[in-house]
Every structure is written in structure tokens, then in C-alpha cells.
Amino acid sequence: MVARFRNLYGASPLHLMAVIASFLIATYAFTRIFAAPGPISTMTFFIFAIFAHDAIAFPLYSGLNWIANRSIGDRASYWMAERRVQPVNYLRIPAVISAFLFLLYFPLILGLSASRYEKSTGLSSDVFMGRWLGICAALFTISAIAYAIQVRRASGKARAEDEALLGDS
Amino acid sequence: MKRPSLPRIRIPRPNIPKPKFPEEPPPGPTRPTFWKSPLRGPWLSSIIGSALLPLIIICAVTGFLSHAAYNPTLGDNSFFPAGGISVNIYFFSWPTVPTFLYAVTQGLHVISGVIAIPLLFAKLWSVMPKLFEWPPLKSISHLLERISLALLVGGALFLFFTGLLNTQLYYPWKFSFVPSHYYAAFVFLAALALHVSLKIPTIRKAYRERGVVKPLRDNIEHTTPEPYVEGSTTPLKPARPTISRRALLGTVGAASLGAGLMMAGQVIGGPLRKISLLGPHGIQQSDGPNGFQINKTAESVGIEAAETGDGWRLRLAGGKEVKLSRDDLLAMPQHTYDLPIACVEGWSTTQSWTGVRLKDLAVAAGATGASEVLVESLQAAGSFNKATLSSGQIDDDKSLLALKVNDVDLSLDHGFPARVIVPAAPGVHCTKWVSSMKFSVA
Numbered sequence: 001m002v003a004r005f006r007n008l009y010g011a012s013p014l015h016l017m018a019v020i021a022s023f024l025i026a027t028y029a030f031t032r033i034f035a036a037p038g039p040i041s042t043m044t045f046f047i048f049a050i051f052a053h054d055a056i057a058f059p060l061y062s063g064l065n066w067i068a069n070r071s072i073g074d075r076a077s078y079w080m081a082e083r084r085v086q087p088v089n090y091l092r093i094p095a096v097i098s099a100f101l102f103l104l105y106f107p108l109i110l111g112l113s114a115s116r117y118e119k120s121t122g123l124s125s126d127v128f129m130g131r132w133l134g135i136c137a138a139l140f141t142i143s144a145i146a147y148a149i150q151v152r153r154a155s156g157k158a159r160a161e162d163e164a165l166l167g168d169s
Numbered sequence: 170m171k172r173p174s175l176p177r178i179r180i181p182r183p184n185i186p187k188p189k190f191p192e193e194p195p196p197g198p199t200r201p202t203f204w205k206s207p208l209r210g211p212w213l214s215s216i217i218g219s220a221l222l223p224l225i226i227i228c229a230v231t232g233f234l235s236h237a238a239y240n241p242t243l244g245d246n247s248f249f250p251a252g253g254i255s256v257n258i259y260f261f262s263w264p265t266v267p268t269f270l271y272a273v274t275q276g277l278h279v280i281s282g283v284i285a286i287p288l289l290f291a292k293l294w295s296v297m298p299k300l301f302e303w304p305p306l307k308s309i310s311h312l313l314e315r316i317s318l319a320l321l322v323g324g325a326l327f328l329f330f331t332g333l334l335n336t337q338l339y340y341p342w343k344f345s346f347v348p349s350h351y352y353a354a355f356v357f358l359a360a361l362a363l364h365v366s367l368k369i370p371t372i373r374k375a376y377r378e379r380g381v382v383k384p385l386r387d388n389i390e391h392t393t394p395e396p397y398v399e400g401s402t403t404p405l406k407p408a409r410p411t412i413s414r415r416a417l418l419g420t421v422g423a424a425s426l427g428a429g430l431m432m433a434g435q436v437i438g439g440p441l442r443k444i445s446l447l448g449p450h451g452i453q454q455s456d457g458p459n460g461f462q463i464n465k466t467a468e469s470v471g472i473e474a475a476e477t478g479d480g481w482r483l484r485l486a487g488g489k490e491v492k493l494s495r496d497d498l499l500a501m502p503q504h505t506y507d508l509p510i511a512c513v514e515g516w517s518t519t520q521s522w523t524g525v526r527l528k529d530l531a532v533a534a535g536a537t538g539a540s541e542v543l544v545e546s547l548q549a550a551g552s553f554n555k556a557t558l559s560s561g562q563i564d565d566d567k568s569l570l571a572l573k574v575n576d577v578d579l580s581l582d583h584g585f586p587a588r589v590i591v592p593a594a595p596g597v598h599c600t601k602w603v604s605s606m607k608f609s610v611a
Contacts, residue, residue, distance in 0.1 A: 010308025015367070019313045022363040026320055029355035035250035036352070038344030045342055046353065049330065050323035053293045054300055073411060089412055093420045100287045100424035105447040107339035117338045119469040121462070122582060123452050131446045 061099070068092060085154045090147040094139035101132060194303035201399075204298040207407035208414050210395030211375040212384055214295045214402060216418070217288055218372065222365065224285040229358055231278035235513065236351060238263045238271050238595050244543055244557030246598075248347040265565040268592035269519075272511035275595070276436030279515025282332050284429040289325055291421045298402045314367070317360050324357025336514040337449050389413040435516040450516035458575035459583055461518045464596055467581045470548045472602050474581060477547070481586050483570075487608035488535025495586045498572060501525045501533075506567045512596040522590045524571035527563045536608035539563050543609075544589055547602040556598040558591060563608075567592045570603060 005013055033042050073088045107113050108128040117125045194200050240263050241247035264270065306312050331350050334340065379395065387393075392414060394407040434445030445451030450462045467474075483498065485491040503523055511517035531539040540560045548554040562568055568591045571579065579585040584601030591599060 009310050011310035015310055016313075018363055018366060019310075019317065022317060022359040023313075025359035026356045029352040029359075032250065032352045032355075033349060035252065036345060036348035038342065038349070041343035042349045042353075045331070045344075046323050046327050049326035050319050052326055053290065053322070054297070057290070058294065058297060069411060086411065089416065092412070093416070096420050097424045097427065100290075100421075101428060101447065103290075104283060104286060104333060104428045105337070107334055107337040108447065108449060112341075113337060113339035116340075117449070120338060120465050121450065122454055122466045123450075127452070128447060135446065 064095075065092070068095075085147065085150045087147060090143045094136070094143045097139055098132075098136040101135060105132065190304035190306075198298075198301040199303045199305075201298075201405040203301075204402075204404050205406065205408040207392065207394035207404060207410045208412070208417060209295055209298065210403040211371050211398075211401055212379045212395055213414060214292065215372040215375040216381075216384075217292045217295060217421075218365075218368070221285055221288045221292060224281045224288070225361065227277055228281040228285065229354065231274045231281070232351075232354060234274045235271075235278055235595070237261065238274070238593075239598065240557065240559050240562075243541055243559060245555065246557050248345065248552070249351070250348065262559045262561050263593070265562055265568065265592045265594070268506075268567065269509050269511075269517075270593035271595055272436065272509045272517035275511055275513060275515055276433070276517065279332070279336060280429050280432045280436065282329055283432050284425040286329050286333070287421045287424040287428070289329065291418070293322065296402055298404075302400065317363050320356050321360035321364050324353055324360055327353050328357055385415045385418070387413055387415070389416070432515060438518050448516070449514065450512070458577045459580035461520055461583075462516060463582045464512050464514070465551075465601075467602070470551050470554075472547055472581070477581065477586050477602060481604075483587060483603060484605035485530060485534035485608070486605065487531065487539060487610065491533055491535075493533070495572065498525055498570070498587065501529060503572075504566070504569060506569065506592075508567060508590055508592055510590065510596050510599060517596075521575050522569055522571040523573040523576070524569035524587070524590070526566065527558070527568040527570060527589070527591075528566075530570060530606060531563055531608050534606070534608050536610050538610065539608035540611035541609050543607040544600045544603055545605045545607075546600050547604045553597040553600070556589075556600050558589070558594070558598065560611075562591045562594060565592060570606075 002013065009016060033039050036042070068088055068091055072091065073086075102109060105128065108117070108125055109132045111125050111129070114125045117123070197203060239246050239248075241249070306315075328350060331342075331346060331353070335346050335350070340346070375395075389410055389412065392410040392412075395403045397403045397405050428447075431445045431448045431451070434441045434443065435448040435450045442448075442451055442453070452462075454460045454463065479494075482492040482494055485493065502525070504526055505521060505523040507519055507521050509517045509519040527542065531537060531542070538560075541557055542563055543555060543557050545555045546553075558568075569589070570587050571584075571590045572587055573579060574583060579588060584603070587603045588601040589599045589603060
């Protein structure tokens with residue numbers, strides 16, 4: 001009997017029971033959303049949220065990543081790669097952190113709610129763009145310094161290796 | 170023991186048509202060779218999921234507590250449409266001790282939510298190939314699971330971003346934030362519970378085969394792809410790694426931590442508020458006694474200075490009706506306590522408040538031992554121009570109708586001539602510009 005169910009459904013009866021329980025709770029919640037103000041707006045945002053990462057964010061950031069890898073990524077051979085410091089992560093890491101901070105604070109950074117924010121809190125929202133840019137600048141500067149140190153260290157090591165090789169021959 | 174053999178009953182097999190897809194996936198992301206990242210695989214998704222789950226649990230529990238803090242069963246405190254079973258699950262009255270309770274629960278709610286967002290994006294990136302798996306539908310169970318995943322992803326991003334935008338006072342929508350955020354949580358948590366229970370075998374297998382944290386020890390030279398398994402997220406033809414798994418997780422973790430610390434700064438306050446560079450309430454208005462943060466200024470809710478002048482009277486109702494001027498209130502016994510004011514948006518600040526005890530006002534209104542009080546503001550409209558407080562909140566010695574803060578008169582923006590301050594209550598229940606208090610005795 002269970003085998004037949006499995007064949008028809010594609011999983012165990014327990015799976016179906018869990019799915020039904022989960023969907024019942026969701027259905028209840030959606031009926032409540034439809035009793036609350038602005039259900040169409042809620043559903044529009046909900047559907048947008050389903051696709052927001054996969055259809056918008058993912059193509060955007062993976063495209064940028066592709067460009068970064070294409071332009072300054074590693075195209076040297078394995079042997080060379082071990083000796084060369086890869087610049088791409090010194091660009092990607094501060095870029096990813098800056099991008100997340102933007103994603104988390106974009107309404108304030110872009111002043112999207114500036115008039116409401118200023119009226120409600122009595123504070124100015126002008127500061128946030130400058131602060132975010134300052135954080136980005138600091139992250140990229142730290143990254144650039146770290147890169148410079150790594151390059152110096154690697155070139156010193158490479159020179160020592162070259163000299164050792166020349167000395168052997 | 171031998172089971173008695175039952176006569177076999179032949180049930181005719183129902184003829185359910187199975188969706189037919191070509192064996193070979195079309196070119197593009199449905200091909201397993203399309204996905205190159207050598208970092209993707211069950212282990213990576215498991216470790217990110219394991220980091221996310223406790224954050225989501227904290228966020229969910231504190232979220233439901235936040236609703237309980239409104240004492241939704243009293244008066245018009247509930248923001249929910251009539252009907253439903255929602256209010257009945259809040260069987261307890263929100264306590265007044267410890268005084269920092271709501272500052273902590275709501276701070277945790279906002280901080281854990283913010284920290285979860287970068288991890289959620291990493292999680293979604295790690296399972297991208299699953300979106301394009303081929304064939305797109307294998308069975309009824311597979312179809313239902315995919316529908317549930319749509320609810321999971323949609324619910325997660327809806328919840329995190331509506332919450333996030335609410336803390337920054339940005340409302341690009343037409344729905345009411347509280348009920349939509351609250352009920353979307355049901356959709357999300359139901360889908361999450363299903364997802365976690367279905368994925369436990371995958372997670373256990375990944376940890377058993379690769380260790381829980383062992384892959385984090387590998388630097389880029391030692392970063393190797395997880396072995397290819399058909400139908401999983403591991404790549405068939407992996408590219409050479411350009412970053413180690415620990416560097417990827419470290420980067421996402423740094424973004425989470427940085428954003429979380431900025432939110433934490435405006436919860437903990439004091440010198441830590443300075444690290445709250447992008448926090449909506451990281452800025453102090455001035456250094457003066459009334460310089461601390463404001464949720465809604467008098468101007469923003471249409472309070473005019475004239476309404477709060479000498480003509481202002483506090484109307485008390487209960488056993489009898491009494492009208493008190495500010496001088497009358499100042500002539501009553503005054504008490505001073507250090508209490509936090511904690512906002513639903515996650516920020517808080519502790520100040521020294523001076524005023525009359527709510528229970529003394531109950532006595533003055535002839536309603537000794539009142540079971541609840543409806544506090545109304547001069548504010549004509551708006552969501553929080555009134556609030557109903559519970560008997561526990563009236564009875565607490567530290568529950569005040571504050572007239573002063575930090576030894577000076579309240580400023581107009583902080584609720585002059587008088588505001589409520591109740592320990593551990595949400596800031597929006599600490600009504601400002603109080604005009605009347607109606608006590609009821611059960």
C-alpha cells in the first residue's frame with residue numbers, strides 16, 4: 001500500500017501529511033491577510049519577494065562577478081597562479097560588504113523616506129549617504145593596503161626563489 | 170511470529186498523467202554543466218542554513234513576544250482584522266519586570282533580522298541550481314515541495330524587508346505593516362518547518378561526510394569541490410576556486426556582523442550608539458536633558474503648542490470624573506525612576522523620568538485597583554493616539570505619568586505636558602501628550 005502511494009505521490013505518506021499541515025497554516029494566514037487592509041498590495045509584494053533574488057539580484061551580482069573575474073581574475077597557469085597574488089578578492093570582498101550595507105540601509109542612504117524621517121524623528125537624513133560612502137572608502141582602502149602588503153611579500157619570495165634557482169644552475 | 174496472510178485486494182491503478190519533459194535539458198541553466206562554482210554543494214548550504222536557523226528562531230520568538238507586549242486582548246490594542254484565532258494565543262499579560270524586557274526582546278528581533286539577511290542571500294546563491302533542476306517536475310510531491318519553497322523564499326524576503334523598511338520609516342506599499350508582517354510570518358514559518366524537516370537527512374549526510382566545520386580549515390589551495398551527485402547543487406564541471414569557502418562565509422559574516430552591530434549600537438546606547446553609523450536612531454538630537462531620540466515629533470502628528478498650554482487639563486474617569494491641571498499633578502507625590510523607552514523599530518534609550526504613579530491616579534479617579542486604563546492622547550489621528558494598559562501595568566510602582574525627564578520639564582516632542590512611561594512596555598504604549606485616562610474596575 002505504502003509502495004503504491006509512493007509510486008503515485010513520489011514520497012512517503014508522512015511527507016504528504018507534513019505538506020498538508022504546512023499549507024493549511026499558510027492558507028489560514030492568507031485568509032487573514034485578505035481580511036486586513038491592502039491585501040492586493042501585500043500579495044504584490046509577496047510575489048515580488050519570491051522572484052526578487054532569483055530574477056533580479058542574482059543576475060546582477062553574478063554578472064558583476066563575471067566581469068570582475070574576466071577583467072582582473074586569474075588567467076595565468078597554475079604554476080604562475082601560486083606565485084602571483086590574486087587581486088580579485090581584494091576587490092570582491094569590500095564590494096560585497098558595501099553592497100550588503102547598501103541593501104540593508106538603502107532607504108536612509110538614498111533618502112527615500114527623507115521627509116517622513118525628518119518630520120518624525122526631528123533628525124536629518126542627509127548624513128547617511130556620506131556615512132555609507134565613508135564606510136565603503138574605508139573598506140576598499142583596507143583591502144588595497146592588504147593587497148599591497150601581499151604583493152610585496154610575494155614578490156620578495158619570488159625573487160628569493162629565482163635567485164635560488166639561478167644559483168643552482 | 171507469522172502474520173496471517175490477508176487476501177490481496179486489487180485496487181485499479183488510477184491513471185494519473187505524468188508531466189512529460191524531454192530527457193535532455195534545454196541549453197542554459199537547466200544543464201548541469203552550466204553551474205561552475207566549486208564551492209556550491211550540500212555542505213555549504215547546510216552550514217549557512219545552520220547559521221540562519223537560530224537567528225530565525227530568535228527573530229520569530231521575539232516577534233511573537235512583541236505582539237504579546239501590546240496586550241492585544243485589551244481594548245483596541247490589537248491591530249488585526251476581526252475574527253481569526255490570532256488573539257487567543259496570547260493568554261498572558263505582558264510583565265513590567267525586568268524594566269529592560271521590551272528593549273531586549275525588540276532589540277533582538279531587529280538585530281537578528283538584520284544579521285539574517287546577508288546569510289539568506291548566501292543561502293539563496295548556494296541553492297540556485299535547484300531552481301533550474303531538470304525535469305522541473307518529477308512527481309506530485311516534487312510539485313508541492315516547489316510550491317512550498319516559493320512560500321519559503323517569498324515569505325523570508327517579504328518579512329525581512331518589510332521589517333527592515335519599517336525601521337527606516339519607508340513605506341512603499343499600501344498595506345498595513347503590522348498584520349501583513351505578522352501573518353506573512355505564519356506562511357514563512359510553516360514553510361520553514363517543512364523545509365527543515367525534509368532537509369534533515371541531507372544536512373546530516375553532508376556533515377557526516379565532510380565534517381561540520383572541517384571544510385572551514387581549507388585555504389584556497391585546498392578548496393576542492395564536493396563530489397558531484399546528480400540532482401544536488403554540486404557542479405558537474407567545476408571551475409577552479411577563486412575564493413575559499415571560509416573566505417566566502419567570512420565576507421558574508423562580516424557584512425552581517427557589521428550591519429548587526431550598527432543596529433545593536435542604537436539598542437544598547439551610551440557610547441556604543443556612536444558605532445550605529447547607519448542606524449536610523451543612531452543620532453542624538455542634542456546633549457541636553459531632552460536631547461534623546463524621538464519616535465514621532467509633535468509636529469509630525471499635528472500637536473500644537475497651544476493645546477498643551479495653561480488651559481490643558483488631564484481628564485480622569487473611573488468612579489468619578491476629575492480634571493487636573495499640570496500644577497495639580499505636580500502637587501501630587503512625585504517619583505523618579507530610570508526607565509528605558511524602547512521602540513518597536515528596535516532602538517531604545519534609558520532616561521530618568523519623574524511623575525505621578527498611575528495607581529495614585531487610579532485612586533484619584535475613584536478607581537482603586539483598576540483592571541485596565543484607556544489612555545488617550547491629544548493627538549487627533551494616527552495608529553497610536555491611544556493605548557489600553559493592564560492592571561499589572563497600572564499597579565507597578567514604576568509606572569508613571571511623567572511630567573519631567575532628567576530633572577527638567579518634558580519637551581513638547583517628548584510629550585509635554587504629560588506622558589505615560591511604563592516599565593517594559595513598547596514605546597508606542599507610553600502615550601505622549603496625554604489628554605484623558607479612563608480607568609475601569611472589573
